[in-house]
Amino acid sequence: MSTLEFNPKQQAIEYADNSPVAIIKLALENFDNIAISFSGAEDVVLIDMATKIKSDVSVFSLDTGRLHAETYRFIEQVREHYKIKIDVLSPDTESVQNMVREKGLYSFYKDGHKECCGIRKVIPLRRKLTTLNAWITGQRKDQSPDTRNAVPVVERDGAFSTPENELIKFNPLSNWSSADVWEYIRSNNVPFNALHQQGFISIGCEPCTRAVLPNQHERAGRWWWEEATQKECGLHEGNLKK
């Protein structure tokens, strides 16, 4: 099926309450040119589920150059465990060098993480996604402390679609909680990143990720120094000063 024939809005309604496996099946049956985005964390469950449907499923990871050693080892472990190829994407050398030369290695603590994430993650991701018709992510509703954010199980990707390439994004874990994911990992003996044993829930780059305390939201472990400015552009009533 081509992207033009696939109706993500309709499928999002039909599959809203379906299991992650059913959503992955929908994705793999409808798109040949599709890949799983693997962050090196608990989204490994996507690979476990997908390889049971299609053993040679395409997977890619963004290597920002700043990941923990544990994450690199884990990506390698996953590659060997599932006998799959993982396309590890690197950022553009010149862009990284220019940023570091101008602002140093830790500019994100002063200027916010978006410039660095833009160069190390978004540009390589954008390039990769121009080569695909669809991608599968581990995005979940409960990852965001802002519960207003809707994460449909399938959607037209508004951020990365281009006039030439309409991209479809599948979020099979959207309705799962972190507890659901870990229940799956334990029940199915899925390998996991060793950082999780050290109190890390959400795992990103080493300088921008920290372990969290019991009952803290997982996002408390990411970019903790800039939370205050995150939502100031929202147009919800909830943003209004009471």
Next chain:
Amino acid sequence: MKITFVKKIKADGNPCRKCAEVQSRLEKEGYIDKIDQTVIADERDMNSEGMQLAKQYSVNQAPFFIVENEGKETMIYTVYFKFINDVLNGQTSEEDAAKDILDTNDLDFL
């Protein structure tokens, strides 16, 4: 074609960070003259024109652009570089486009 630029004013009277950045880029990159009207979404007044437009078009983040063409569907752009590329046939650097994407999308799962 009519282009409306909607920007948000926060409770303290200042524009939101992204709105100020986009305003500055429109001026610096020479596109400000292409904007037919600028409308304020005032955080202190839910009935302000910008807040009403946000509600009408189901937009939940500022700034955004409304592009009206006679006989065509009204288009809403919440990502600056897409507006520049698609509507004004302009160019933005990869770095700026990446930052715009991060500012308007939740990619924290990556």
